[in-house]
Amino acid sequence: MLVPQSMSYAKLAGLQPIYGLYSSFVPVIVYAVFGSSRQLAVGPVALVSLLVSNALGGIVDPSEELYTELAILLALLVGIFECIMGFLRLGWLIRSISHSVISGFTTASAIVIGLSQLKYFLGYNVSRSNKIVPLVESVIAGADQFKWPPFLLGSTILVILLVMKHVGKANKELQFIRAAGPLTGLALGTTIAKVFHSPSISLVGDIPQGLPKFSLPKSFDHAKLLLPTAALITGVAILESVGIAKALAAKNRYELDSNSELFGLGVANIFGSLFSAYPTTGSFSRSAVYSESEAKTGLSGLVTGIIIGCSLLFLTPVFKYIPQCALAAIEISAVSGLVDYEGGIFLWRVDKRDFTLWSITSTTTLFFGIEIGVLVGVGFSLAFVIHESANPHIAVLGRLPGTTVYRNMKQYPEAYTYNGIVIVRVDAPIYFANISYIKDRLREYEVAFDKHTNKGPEVERIYFLILEMSPVTYIDSSAVEALKELYEEYKTRDIQLAISNPNKEVLLTLARSGIVELFGKEWCFVRVHDPVQVCLHYVESKNQTPTNVAESSSSSLWRGCSAKNTSHTGS
Known part of the structure; x- marks a missing residue:
């Protein structure tokens, strides 16, 4: 052969x-x-x-x-x-x-x-x-x-x-x-x-x-x-x-x-x-x-x-x-075996963006030559990667009925939220390239999302924004500074930021940068349901400040997160 x-x-x-x-x-x-x-x-x-x-x-x-x-x-x-x-x-x-x-x-x-x-x-x-x-x-x-x-x-x-x-x-x-x-x-x-x-x-x-x-x-x-x-x-x-x-x-x-x-x-x-x-x-x-x-x-x-x-x-x-x-x-x-028309059909069915990339690369290579085709294909591929990185997926979470589990509301229409509380999950590392996009989306949720809530007492605005950070594998200094700015901005409107389930590296970065101290370590939680209960208690009572309620709450607050942080630091 x-x-x-x-x-x-x-x-x-x-x-x-x-x-x-x-x-x-x-x-x-x-x-x-x-x-x-x-x-x-x-x-x-x-x-x-x-x-x-x-x-x-x-x-x-x-x-x-x-x-x-x-x-x-x-x-x-x-x-x-x-x-x-x-x-x-x-x-x-x-x-x-x-x-x-x-x-x-x-x-x-x-x-x-x-x-x-x-x-x-x-x-x-x-x-x-x-x-x-x-x-x-x-x-x-x-x-x-x-x-x-x-x-x-x-x-x-x-x-x-x-x-x-x-x-x-x-x-x-x-x-x-x-x-x-x-x-x-x-x-x-x-x-x-x-x-x-x-x-x-x-x-x-x-x-x-x-x-x-x-x-x-x-x-x-x-x-x-x-x-x-x-x-x-x-x-x-x-x-x-x-x-x-x-x-x-x-x-x-x-x-x-x-x-x-x-x-x-x-x-x-x-x-x-x-x-x-x-x-x-x-x-x-x-x-x-x-x-x-x-x-x-x-x-x-x-x-x-x-x-x-x-x-x-x-x-x-x-x-x-x-x-x-x-x-x-x-x-x-x-x-003849390299002509991957079946791959093109598969991409059309599965992912239109990948099909577009396939079409651009093949067409450019055919009409403008191999070098141009490779450069254009790689260029568009990197552009898509940068776009995905700079515009990460952000999900608004709701509680599944009869559970303490919170999932993306677009995937689970039966999930519900609470008035005055928004739970947001960022499905990517947070760094300089995407922090502006994330901040803009958070502001949008503050303005618009409470119109769709359906549980808890009626309130006129958002009081709490909970960041579910389990998918966040990394956070850089630019993102830390942006979170500080966001905290100060929300503070002027009496909105409390809470953090849920950060991993070891992210938690240590937040602690070293002063974010935990700025937010208040009582606003760092191990799981999503814990801050929801604290925030819901405040929304229902409305005669206590968020901080006082957090400090008087159960073991779902910094005690659990602090123990987690201590074990991470010692490991």
């Missing part, structure tokens, strides 16, 4: 097929030693190959030797980036990118890859581009040069590959049929090409025989130009590899360290660059075959590397008769 795929991916990258085989030799063996995944199949992949072609095509013509040198240098830079990220444990940076962005990006890239391979089916040249419009225009413009032989051969092989893939996926017992598809396509295409000798069917041609020789990467004067592309390839490679490796680790019930995985991939690329390899990463389709074959150790990678080595030593004379359309069919078949 790897031999035909690696050759076709090298063509996609703008390189000679031999460099796909080189990239499937040393990196595979090195990863088997240093990598942490037992089933991840490392080697050339479609997406990285397209990125290499897109980046280097704007610098130098693929026919020049410098193009190959830069592709090898790119492998070194990617390997260095991956090792640095592994050492510094920066894998979490990549995880911050939304799955919707990844899905939209890979879907659009797969379409572009498929269109770019049509030239081998049609029998005429199609302009190199990573945008859909120039590709389609080029296909239409050259229609008068269409040739039937490569189209019929390529289409036949593609249909066979897709059928074998479907049969293998539908029946686990026939999984080997899926894995044998690319090799079957190559054998069929080579046989037909040798028998009919059609001049319109272009062949791969001579491929150097023997193992790759050790050599240091060249053209370091171009390294600065390649850094952005190396960073992009690193991100895409990590997302693809680590995601696959984690899924396989979970399926096979073992732990996988993302940072160790990054280091293993980095070392594989660095050593690969010393033996004429271009950037490699984990392949989903080949890894799936490893997993279904019940590979349990990295030995499977060593065996794969040895097989590739034997192919380089003994089989390259046969490879020169492989039709280009056969490699293109293998490539189109491989990337």
Whole structure:
């Protein structure tokens, strides 16, 4: 499976097929030693190959030797980036990118890859581009040069590959049929090409025989130009590899360290660059075959590397008769699985915001290119994260009938509140980015929410606002200052703030900052029902001050919270 795929991916990258085989030799063996995944199949992949072609095509013509040198240098830079990220444990940076962005990006890239391979089916040249419009225009413009032989051969092989893939996926017992598809396509295409000798069917041609020789990467004067592309390839490679490796680790019930995985991939690329390899990463389709074959150790990678080595030593004379359309069919078949239209439908049903992100990323990638697509997708993803963080969910809580449990009133319509008391839960950390939004919402509740209350004595306004803080995992100095301002503002209107159920870290921060002392430690509670009872007692009596009532109340006040605070401090 790897031999035909690696050759076709090298063509996609703008390189000679031999460099796909080189990239499937040393990196595979090195990863088997240093990598942490037992089933991840490392080697050339479609997406990285397209990125290499897109980046280097704007610098130098693929026919020049410098193009190959830069592709090898790119492998070194990617390997260095991956090792640095592994050492510094920066894998979490990549995880911050939304799955919707990844899905939209890979879907659009797969379409572009498929269109770019049509030239081998049609029998005429199609302009190199990573945008859909120039590709389609080029296909239409050259229609008068269409040739039937490569189209019929390529289409036949593609249909066979897709059928074998479907049969293998539908029946686990026939999984080997899926894995044998690319090799079957190559054998069929080579046989037909040798028998009919059609001049319109272009062949791969001579491929150097023997193992790759050790050599240091060249053209370091171009390294600065390649850094952005190396960073992009690193991100895409990590997302693809680590995601696959984690899924396989979970399926096979073992732990996988993302940072160790990054280091293993980095070392594989660095050593690969010393033996004429271009950037490699984990392949989903080949890894799936490893997993279904019940590979349990990295030995499977060593065996794969040895097989590739034997192919380089003994089989390259046969490879020169492989039709280009056969490699293109293998490539189109491989990337067809990346077109995640089902993911788009799922997102439309489940989360319209994620669907919007998926649509923006895929559309931008299709029409404006890969780099722009990635930047726009990541930019929108981060914008959504910032928006969610700056506008956290805030729930007004009500009491469930017959219980002392308080829940979100929008989720539990039967819950009720008490006149003069508002209970608010902030479902996020409170810090500088969202404190203004939280303050504005609290003011809104003060003005509007008492219109919907339905229990307790009739009162003309809000007397108490209870902050339920169990979901608040962190509070910063800006939020502390804002709470002080809010307390003073409410004090002028005779509204008492109370705090319920803060966790250890938040409680200690509030105590150190003077919030507990400012509010009065008698207004810090362990559970929501406690301050409700105190506040309700005040609202009913109305002849005592809030503080006096709190001080005369039961064990639900600071005594419980103070004990909690003391135990936290001592822990």
